[in-house]
Amino acid sequence: MSHLTDNTFEYPEGPFAMMRRVYRYVLPEVKGQLAQWREQAERMPDPELRKQALASMRDKEFHCIGGSIYAAAHVNARHVLIPLVVALQTISDYLDNLCDRSTSLDPQDFRMLHQAMLDAVDPASPVNDYYAFRQEKEDGGYLEKLVRTCQSCILMLPSYALVEAQVRELVSYYCDLQVYKHIRKDLREGELLRWWELHRERYPALRWNEFAAATGSTLGMFMLFLAASDPSLEQAEVTAVREAYFPYICGLHILLDYLIDQEEDRQGGDLNFCNYYSQGEALDRMSMVVDSARTKADGLAAPKFHRLVIEGLIALYLSDPKVKTQADVVKIKRRLMRNSPMTRLFFWVNSVWIRFSSLN
Template sequence: MNRVYRHIFPGVRQELSRIKMRAEEIPDPELRTQALASIASKQFHCEGGAVYAAANLSMKEILIPLIVSYQTISDYLDNLCDRSTSMDADDFRLLHKSMLDAVNPDAKLVNYYALRNEQEDEGYLHSLVSTCQSCLKRLPGYSAVKSHVQDLVGLYVDLQVYKHIKPELREQALLDWWELHKQRTPALQWNEFAAATGSTLGVFMLFLAATDPHLDDVEASSIHASYFPHVTGLHIMLDYLIDQEEDRQGGDLNFCNYYESENEMIERFAYIVDEARNDVSHIPASSFHRMIIEGLLALYLTDPKVSEQQEVRSVSKRLLRNSPLTRRFFLVNTKWIRKHMYEK
């Protein structure tokens, strides 16, 4: 955490400041509004992702702009689709092609807005994609992880398309999609699989792994399997857990709503936590990855939204019961961060 406060957070804010200046120059009012809103409201996404750069400070000048730019694309497109002027699946897929291009250093940039009314962003999205590409070219082990990164990004893109189409079509589209992939995660329910595809943590871990020039495909495959589906699934299921009331009011899809009871939800969360811990025990620096898991639980289960929802409070208390020392540290640390860094 000392590394994070001293070296990572300042770097993230500097990078976001640079990106924000570009966003303020976007001519189209809708694109500008959503770009600025994604930066203002989701800074903590970039800060959380950039924690991976703390594991290799010698490469932070590459990892911080890479992670921040990639996460900013994700948050910007999520805003565009959530508050979209269209519900066209082809439009959403073309927008998210930028994320696939961002993790392919040789990809040619295209007009990602071609299927929507809003067009003029003064090169904003292209600049984010180009930053990712240029950073990846400087990662010595990227060739070993590239196919695994593309696998995770491809699943992420599918999820974003299916969950943002017309509400009456979403659930069936997600179920049909799950049928194509359920053999990959036989122990997960369809909503848990979908959640697992919605996290960027697996991609960031592979970026970190690619700082090793000696990384081979076997090691890269092991790292991929250590994060997907349980660490990534835990990340997004926690996000949906605390957003239940907000999504209910907004009529948005929430993957926690598909459990039959509070007890089932708690049992499934506990199972995913245990599997996530077990998965990361098989890769180098496992203590770092256990820290990530405990940090996720602390971050989400101390969110102010928890106290406003009785069912979520109950789930939170049961999940935090008999917390290990690491998680207790993050519980205190997260509360301090919220008080001193965000609640101004």
């Protein structure tokens, strides 16, 4: 399979240029990709697998749209980047549903399911029996096709060899998190803390819940895919991207997600990493993560683009209707949005519009 032929990067440096590309390229092409995967899912023989696959695409379409923002930085590579991002994010969302909404509490089952993500980012890997430890198995080849799509797209990225180790590390972290957070409730916190002990020396500025949150983001993987579409990529840039995205930009992403879901998770008895902050702590820790993300972004090759990503994340999550019903979250929103740059306000309006249009 041939590599990309037109490798001209044209990073959008302003919010208008970014959103113009999102509306022109990203939104319609993501929706087209998801429509194809929806057709595949509808043909699944097993009713439970079919239900969870369709639900994941219906309820989490926004994840694929957000991840595909990176294709707006290199529109000439979007025919590779958008199918790759959508396929990997669809695997992630589908498996999350299988673990989160399943009767299974078997860590071996969760580990085997998520082997699909590790295989997806290794073009040399054979596919495995991902349903080996669960009763439902007949998906009509759906998960295997998603894995193969990722692998075939990755083969077209000219510099993937430079980012592969970093991508695999982030995917491995993600898979570990999915196993530990979905096991029996009386075991999960202990397993997460034991896991943190293996990594805490490398991330002294973080707390265990912040590390765990950062591992739950796929944005670092997607940014590394974008970097790998550049044939002139150098190792120093890969290192800088990795250190900016993990843990800070990735951590901001998922902490914001957990922040707005606190009440919902409290009622459902679900794990929420923001619930581990004492009263008043969340604002200080969120501010630290935001400041660190911005500082790290300023050291990357296209700092304005990465700043757009950060401001977009803040706007996306804090424009969610769930914020209004939680007094503590409203306070954090007011602080983080105080003296908001026009960029963030611009993204706020567009986030509301995209969210509305994806529901209709």
